Amino acid sequence: MINLPVVNRKSNAAGQTTPKQLQWAVLGDWKQNTFKKLRGGFFLVLGYLLSPLCWWNDLLFNLPIAYGFGYICSLFNPKLLLPCSIVGYWLSNIVGILLMQFGAMDVLPNQSKERNLKKELLTGLVSSTLYTLVILALVQLKILDAPIQLFGS
Numbered sequence: 001m002i003n004l005p006v007v008n009r010k011s012n013a014a015g016q017t018t019p020k021q022l023q024w025a026v027l028g029d030w031k032q033n034t035f036k037k038l039r040g041g042f043f044l045v046l047g048y049l050l051s052p053l054c055w056w057n058d059l060l061f062n063l064p065i066a067y068g069f070g071y072i073c074s075l076f077n078p079k080l081l082l083p084c085s086i087v088g089y090w091l092s093n094i095v096g097i098l099l100m101q102f103g104a105m106d107v108l109p110n111q112s113k114e115r116n117l118k119k120e121l122l123t124g125l126v127s128s129t130l131y132t133l134v135i136l137a138l139v140q141l142k143i144l145d146a147p148i149q150l151f152g153s
Contacts, residue, residue, distance in 0.1 A: 036106050037106060037107055039103075039106055040102070040103045040104070040105065040106025040107035041103065041106075041107055042103070043099045043100070043102050043103030043106070044099070044100055044103030044104055044107055045103075046096075046099050046103075047095075047096045047097065047098065047099025047100030047101070047102070047103055048096070048100055049061055049096065050062065050065075050092050050093065050095055050096025050099065051093060051096030051097050051099075051100055052093050052096070052097075052127070052131040053100075057096075061092070062089055062092045062093065062096075063089065065088055065089075065092045066085045066086070066088035066089035066092060067085055067088070068088070069084055069085065069087065069088025069091070070082065070083075070084040070085030070086075070087075070088055072084075086132065086136070089132060089135075090129065090132045093131060093132065094125060097123070097127060098120060098121065101120050101123075102120075
């Protein structure tokens with residue numbers, strides 16, 4: 001049988017913690033951890049929806065964001081619609097990958113507390129750039145159909 005230490009219920013002036021204070025501390029930690037997990041889950045799902053890992057997201061999320069970005073840029077110069085749409089698509093994928101990485105750090109247990117933002121950003125930039133180049137190549141080779149307004153003359 002294991003002997004458990006006896007907890008003294010009396011608090012003295014030396015600064016001992018009472019069981020009530022421990023309960024509040026544990027409750028505060030639980031609330032903080034729960035909020036962190038919920039926030040991480042939200043970022044993980046939102047990042048997945050914006051990332052290139054989700055196969056159906058382009059039609060619902062990325063292309064409208066990209067077209068909106070291109071449209072706003074085309075208000076300044078009409079020739080900017082296509083280039084800025086491509087940049088907007090690329091940026092939405094990068095934001096998605098970064099949101100997934102930030103969310104995973106909050107959700108997954110035993111992750112290191114140090115975040116290397118430079119490495120995460122570089123990973124997001126490289127993977128999104130490669131994905132965008134593959135999509136552009138498929139459109140240029142006429143393997144994928146593209147909307148006429150977006151890729152028209």
